[in-house]
Amino acid sequence: MQIQVKNLHKSFGDLDVLRGIDLDVPKGSVVAIIGPSGSGKTTFLRCLNALEMPNQGLYQFSDGFKLDFSKQPKKNEILKLRRKSGMVFQSYNLFPHKTALENVMEGPVIVQGLKKEEVREKAVFLLEKVGLGEKMHLHPHQLSGGQQQRVGIARALAIQPELMLFDEPTSALDPELVGEVLSVMRELAKEGQTMVVVTHELKFAEEVADHVMFIDGGVVVEQGPPKEILKAPKEARTKQFLDRVLNPS
Amino acid sequence: MAKMFLSNFILGAADPLVDWELFWSSIGPMVGGGIKNTIPLTLFAFTFGLILALLTALARLSGNKILSGIARVYVSAIRGTPLLVQLFIVFYGLPDLGITLEPFPSAVIAFSLNVGAYASEILRASILSVPKGQWEAGYTIGMTYPQTLRRIIIPQATRVSIPPLSNSFISLVKDTSLASQILVIELFRKSQEIAARTYDFLQLYITAAILYWIVCFVLSLVQGRIEKKLDRYVAK
Numbered sequence: 198m199q200i201q202v203k204n205l206h207k208s209f210g211d212l213d214v215l216r217g218i219d220l221d222v223p224k225g226s227v228v229a230i231i232g233p234s235g236s237g238k239t240t241f242l243r244c245l246n247a248l249e250m251p252n253q254g255l256y257q258f259s260d261g262f263k264l265d266f267s268k269q270p271k272k273n274e275i276l277k278l279r280r281k282s283g284m285v286f287q288s289y290n291l292f293p294h295k296t297a298l299e300n301v302m303e304g305p306v307i308v309q310g311l312k313k314e315e316v317r318e319k320a321v322f323l324l325e326k327v328g329l330g331e332k333m334h335l336h337p338h339q340l341s342g343g344q345q346q347r348v349g350i351a352r353a354l355a356i357q358p359e360l361m362l363f364d365e366p367t368s369a370l371d372p373e374l375v376g377e378v379l380s381v382m383r384e385l386a387k388e389g390q391t392m393v394v395v396t397h398e399l400k401f402a403e404e405v406a407d408h409v410m411f412i413d414g415g416v417v418v419e420q421g422p423p424k425e426i427l428k429a430p431k432e433a434r435t436k437q438f439l440d441r442v443l444n445p446s
Numbered sequence: 447m448a449k450m451f452l453s454n455f456i457l458g459a460a461d462p463l464v465d466w467e468l469f470w471s472s473i474g475p476m477v478g479g480g481i482k483n484t485i486p487l488t489l490f491a492f493t494f495g496l497i498l499a500l501l502t503a504l505a506r507l508s509g510n511k512i513l514s515g516i517a518r519v520y521v522s523a524i525r526g527t528p529l530l531v532q533l534f535i536v537f538y539g540l541p542d543l544g545i546t547l548e549p550f551p552s553a554v555i556a557f558s559l560n561v562g563a564y565a566s567e568i569l570r571a572s573i574l575s576v577p578k579g580q581w582e583a584g585y586t587i588g589m590t591y592p593q594t595l596r597r598i599i600i601p602q603a604t605r606v607s608i609p610p611l612s613n614s615f616i617s618l619v620k621d622t623s624l625a626s627q628i629l630v631i632e633l634f635r636k637s638q639e640i641a642a643r644t645y646d647f648l649q650l651y652i653t654a655a656i657l658y659w660i661v662c663f664v665l666s667l668v669q670g671r672i673e674k675k676l677d678r679y680v681a682k
Contacts, residue, residue, distance in 0.1 A: 248582055276588060284586035290579035294601045304587035307597060356587055 198259060199224040199391050200360055205254030205266070207237075207244055214240045215251070216415040222360070222408075224259065225389040229396055229406035229423070233438055237415040238395045242364050245393065246284050247275045258359065280308065283353030287365040289345040291337040297324060297348045298333040304356040316355075323351040327381050343374030347381055354385075361385065363394040399442060403427050411435045468646055469653065476636045476657060483550065483632035487622045490554045492615055495561025502566035503573060504595075517566070524563035530624050532556045537628040553625040557618065565614055572607035573599060605676040612669035616662050623658070633657060 202220040206213070214237045222228050232238045243249040245256070251266040256278070264270050264278060291300050301320040305311045324333045327347035329340075337345050346366055353361060363382065367375045379401050386392060386405045396402055402409055402423055409426040411419045411434075419432045430436050505517040524532070537552040547555070576599050584594030626635035637654040641647045 246586055248585065272590075276590065279586055280588040282586075284582075286579060286583065288579055290577075290583035292580065292583065292598055303597065304589075307593055308588035352583075352587065 198222065200259070201255075201257045202245070203255040203257075205241065205244060205251050205256075207240055207249060207251045214415050215244065218254075218412070218415075218417055220393075220410070222391055222393060225391055226407040227386045227392045227394065227405055228408045228410065229394050229402035230410045230412055231396065231399070231402060231438070232412035232418075233441075236413045238412045239364055241412065242362050242393060242395050245360075245362055246282050247278055248284075280356060281358055282360040282362055283356060283358035285346070285349050285353050285361070285363045285366045287368050289337070289342070289349045289369070291345055291348055291352070293337050296334050296336055297329060297340065297351075300337070300348055301351045301355045304352065308356060320351070320355060323354055324348070326384075327351045328377070341374060342370045343377045346370065346378045350378075350381055350385075359391060361390055361392045363392065363396070365395050365397065367396070367398060397442065399427055399439070411438065413438070463649070465646060465649060468640075468644060468649065472637070472640045472650060472653065473657075475640065476633050476654060479631055479636035480633040480657060480661075483625070483630050483635075484619070484622050487550065487553055487557065487625060487630065487632065488615075488619050491557030491561055491622075492618055494554070494558035495565055495618075496611075498558060498562030499565035499569050502562060503569040506566070506570050507573060521563045521566060524560055529556070529560055529621060530627065532560060533624055533628050549625070549629040552628055553622070553630050557622065557625075560621075561614060561618060565611060568607050568610045568614065569603065572603035572610075575606045576602045605673075608669065608673050608676060612665070612672075616665055619661055619665065620658055623654075 198221050200220070200222040202218065205215055205218045205220075207215040218237075218241055220228065220241075230238045230241065240249055244251045244254075247270070250269075254266045256264040256266065258281060262277065262281065264274055270278075291297075292303065295303065298317070298320055301323055302313070302316050305316040305319070306313055321330065321333060324330055327350055329344060329347055329351070332340060332344060337348070340348065350366075366382070367378050370378065375398070379398065382392070382394070382401075383405050394402070394406070404423075406423050409420060409423045410417050411426060411430070411432070413434050419426055419430060419435045426435065427439065430439060502517045502520060505513040508514060533553065533556045536556045537547065537549060540547065540552075580598050580602065581594055584598045589597070622630075622632055623634035625632055626638060629635075631639075634654050637650045641650040644650070
């Protein structure tokens with residue numbers, strides 16, 4: 198296992214959003230998390246990067262790095278966790294005052310303290326990889342949503358994270374732009390990048406994920422290989438959710 | 447002769463309202479007072495005031511009860527008292543505590559404190575106007591709070607704060623005329639001195655007003671330019 202999460206709990210005031218979630222992610226695998234809105238799937242993903250602080254739970258990396266959320270983690274532990282994982286947001290959250298290239302370079306230069314010239318080469322490589330080599334000097338507002346999201350992916354990859362987290366990366370995109378982002382993600386999966394993806398793209402989950410988790414009401418209702426969960430779910434709630442997503446009207 | 451004719455013609459009076467000779471002899475000292483005192487006072491006070499404002503805004507936003515409490519009291523005290531009274535406390539009041547300062551440094555202190563309080567609210571609002579996702583994006587690439595603040599948030603907040611900060615700056619230019627009351631020989635004080643000698647109050651005070659107006663007009667042009675420049679790379 199590269200990453201293990203045990204018994205993760207999160208509440209906002211009186212509201213229990215996550216009620217004991219376990220997650221195992223083997224190295225190089227892709228876990229897709231699906232579930233209705235308000236199920237807690239996004240909160241769970243954000244907990245994995247300490248953007249939300251869980252109230253309880255154990256988080257373990259294969260190299261021995263461990264966080265026990267029942268105590269308030271120290272600042273440097275949180276920083277370390279964040280440097281091990283990259284996050285791609287639904288709304289991209291690119292830095293609007295920086296070019297695509299500067300967005301990608303920001304992490305390695307400022308956080309890892311690497312030399313600009315070295316980083317630049319790597320950043321150009323990453324932008325070419327997501328198909329934006331020619332647009333690297335443009336600012337976010339000059340790019341389409343799909344292009345912005347691909348910059349977002351390159352920016353997250355730039356700190357060489359062990360784990361990539363995707364929070365509904367295609368939900369804010371026009372339908373015709375979804376494909377270009379998914380194909381970048383597919384490519385990453387093929388290269389053996391460990392990924393956890395919260396998504397509504399069931400076809401993508403079926404094709405790319407090694408493991409699918411269906412979350413509802415803050416618990417894992419059902420999980421397993423994509424074929425099983427998406428094609429032959431056992432739980433009524435899973436069936437109902439899939440039915441609604443596949444037949445929206 | 448031509449001058450005389452012109453003013454008589456315009457004003458239609460034998461005793462001309464505009465005394466050109468006085469105008470030319472008074473404008474030099476007034477502009478001199480502006481250059482020697484009004485402008486340096488404005489620049490010093492605005493610079494120190496902005497630093498103070500940033501610290502105050504961050505204290506308010508910090509979530510630390512003590513720091514934000516101190517910041518609140520400071521802002522409330524400055525906003526709740528007249529600037530002229532603040533100037534008098536620093537210059538005429540502090541000597542009672544054994545702290546005697548020259549007019550100019552007294553004015554810098556009082557004006558900095560004043561700008562600091564008002565601008566802190568501007569900066570606080572500007573920082574809050576940057577979407578939460580920008581903080582999160584900084585954090586997820588491993589940045590610390592100060593790194594995110596400096597590299598990601600402040601550049602974006604700056605753009606938002608330019609129009610209200612320009613307002614503060616322009617107000618400050620005019621407010622420095624109050625420093626005349628604590629013996630700073632700035633633009634307005636010069637005009638008062640000359641008026642006391644010549645009794646040409648209307649002409650001298652209007653000249654002073656026009657000089658302030660010119661400076662403020664130029665500043666608003668500069669404001670427009672800065673806004674345009676910062677606006678270029680921002681998502682619409």
